[in-house]
Structures are given as C-alpha cells and as structure tokens.
Amino acid sequence: MSLKEILAQASSEKWAVPHFNFSNLEILKAVVEAARETKSPVLVGTSEGERNFVGLPEAVSMVKAFRESSGLPIFLNADHTKSVEAAKQAMDAGYDSVHIDLSALSFEENVRGTTEVVKYARDKSSEISAEGELGYLRGESKIEKKKIEIRPEDYTDPEEAADFVKKTGVDRLAIAVGNVHGITLDEPKLDVERIKKIRAVVSPEVALVLHAGSGIPDEDIKTAISAGISNIHISTELRAEFREELEKSLHKKGEAEYAPYKILEPVVEAIKQKAVEKIELFSSANRM
Numbered sequence: 148m149s150l151k152e153i154l155a156q157a158s159s160e161k162w163a164v165p166h167f168n169f170s171n172l173e174i175l176k177a178v179v180e181a182a183r184e185t186k187s188p189v190l191v192g193t194s195e196g197e198r199n200f201v202g203l204p205e206a207v208s209m210v211k212a213f214r215e216s217s218g219l220p221i222f223l224n225a226d227h228t229k230s231v232e233a234a235k236q237a238m239d240a241g242y243d244s245v246h247i248d249l250s251a252l253s254f255e256e257n258v259r260g261t262t263e264v265v266k267y268a269r270d271k272s273s274e275i276s277a278e279g280e281l282g283y284l285r286g287e288s289k290i291e292k293k294k295i296e297i298r299p300e301d302y303t304d305p306e307e308a309a310d311f312v313k314k315t316g317v318d319r320l321a322i323a324v325g326n327v328h329g330i331t332l333d334e335p336k337l338d339v340e341r342i343k344k345i346r347a348v349v350s351p352e353v354a355l356v357l358h359a360g361s362g363i364p365d366e367d368i369k370t371a372i373s374a375g376i377s378n379i380h381i382s383t384e385l386r387a388e389f390r391e392e393l394e395k396s397l398h399k400k401g402e403a404e405y406a407p408y409k410i411l412e413p414v415v416e417a418i419k420q421k422a423v424e425k426i427e428l429f430s431s432a433n434r435m
C-alpha cells in the first residue's frame with residue numbers, strides 16, 4: 148500500500164499514522180521494532196538538521212533496508228524542509244514524502260513555493276506524498292523550562308487553509324491549532340473546534356497533520372484524531388528517551404564497558420517502548 152492510501156484509510160477510519168523523527172540508526176531501529184511488534188504503518192522523518200547529520204542517501208538506504216526486512220509499510224519524510232531546493236534534493240535522493248514548510252513566509256510566497264514542490268513531486272512519481280504547512284508553529288524539539296506564547300495570528304485560518312490546499316494541491320496539510328514544538332512548562336491547549344472547522348472545509352482527500360505531538364495529553368490526542376487529524380508527529384519524547392536512557396546506561400554499565408551496542412541496547416529498548424505507547428494511542432496498531 149502507498150502512503151497516500153494508508154493516510155486515506157486512517158482518515159476514514161479515524162486513526163492516525165505516526166511520524167517519528169530519527170537522526171541515527173538506533174532511533175530508527177527502535178521505531179521499526181515498535182512498528183513490527185504492533186503491526187503499524189509508520190512514517191519516519193528527518194528534519195534538515197537530522198538529515199544533514201545522517202546523509203540523504205544514507206537515510207534512504209537505511210529505511211529501504213528496514214522496509215524490506217520487516218515487510219512493513221515504512222515511509223521516509225523530509226520533515227520541515229525550509230526551501231524548494233532542499234525539498235527537490237530530498238526527492239531526488241529517494242525520499243517517499245516531503246514536507247515543505249514555508250509557513251514563515253507570506254501566504255502568497257508559501258503558495259508559490261509549495262506549488263512548485265508539489266509539481267516537482269508529481270513529475271517525479273505519483274507515489275510521493277507532499278505536505279504543506281499553514282499557520283505558525285513555535286518552539287524547538289527539546290524540553291524547555293519556559294512558557295511559549297502562541298499569538299492569535301499563529302493559528303491556521305480555516306478559509307485560508309481551504310484556499311491553500313486548492314491552490315497548491317498538497318496531499319497533507321500541517322496546521323497550527325495550539326500545538327508547539329518541544330515540551331514546555333505549560334501544557335499545550337489544542338483548539339479542537341478549529342481542527343473540526345478546517346476538516347470541514349478542506350478537501351477530504353487531504354490528510355491533516357498535527358506536528359509537535361510530544362507533551363500533548365493523551366485525551367487531547369484522541370480528541371484531535373476524532374476531530375480529523377490523521378498524521379501525528381513525535382520527536383521530542385524520543386529524543387528525551389535517547390538522552391536519559393543513554394546517561395543511565397553509561398552510569399550503570401560503568402567505565403569498563405566499551406561496546407557501543409551493549410551501551411545502546413537499553414536505549415533502543417526504551418525508545419521502542421515509547422514508540423509502542425504512541426502507536427497504541429494513535430490506534431494505528433494492527434491496521435495492516
């Protein structure tokens with residue numbers, strides 16, 4: 148099944164395809180093991196920083212190898228790509244999906260750049276799924292002891308969203324509905340009515356994407372899915388597992404342990420458990 152077909156199924160059956168970010172083999176391996184155990188489709192992604200570290204062809208090859216060995220629908224997304232050029236590079240390298248994020252630009256510039264990326268994707272392959280973003284998402288994928296203020300103009304406007312989708316032809320739309328990247332001092336408050344309004348006016352073939360799923364209470368995630376979200380991003384919570392478990396493991400194994408695979412084994416296990424938890428929350432288990 149293609150990513151587009153899976154997203155269409157998720158939208159009609161009211162569940163969400165998980166999107167997990169990775170920047171090394173261990174996190175990717177943990178996510179794939181979680182998907183294997185739960186029989187869930189997954190989208191794995193690299194931001195520009197993450198893919199510069201891993202390498203584009205390297206990321207494509209690793210995901211391809213895991214897809215073949217697991218027999219699972221695992222797709223690779225170029226997350227938060229900030230230029231048309233970088234989006235084209237990711238598609239040329241073999242990414243299955245691209246997220247062009249020109250949300251910091253004006254509506255017209257965002258439409259122009261996103262349309263160019265969608266056209267490039269279509270010319271390349273009908274299988275590539277293209278995501279655009281409208282509205283402004285604050286924060287970074289980390290744990291921060293501060294509050295992040297969301298301004299009224301940050302939120303995605305439903306009418307503008309319908310217009311954006313019509314003009315650009317995107318397959319997925321990332322929206323700003325009270326979500327912020329990272330885990331901050333105050334719990335994000337999702338504007339569920341806004342999700343419903345956007346869902347009602349945007350073409351039903353277009354999947355609505357909730358970025359920054361880390362830190363949002365489970366009940367709110369479920370409400371967001373029933374309001375029309377069919378793709379949810381998790382990054383910070385996996386990063387936190389990586390860092391915290393690595394510190395614990397180094398401490399526990401002591402100075403005598405030098406084998407990276409022994410030090411990293413409990414780290415992979417902890418990330419896997421976190422991914423399983425999210426897959427169950429999104430109801431994407433046993434869908435394939």
Ligand SMILES: [Zn+2]
Nearest residue numbers: 227358359380
């Ligand atoms: Zn994001």
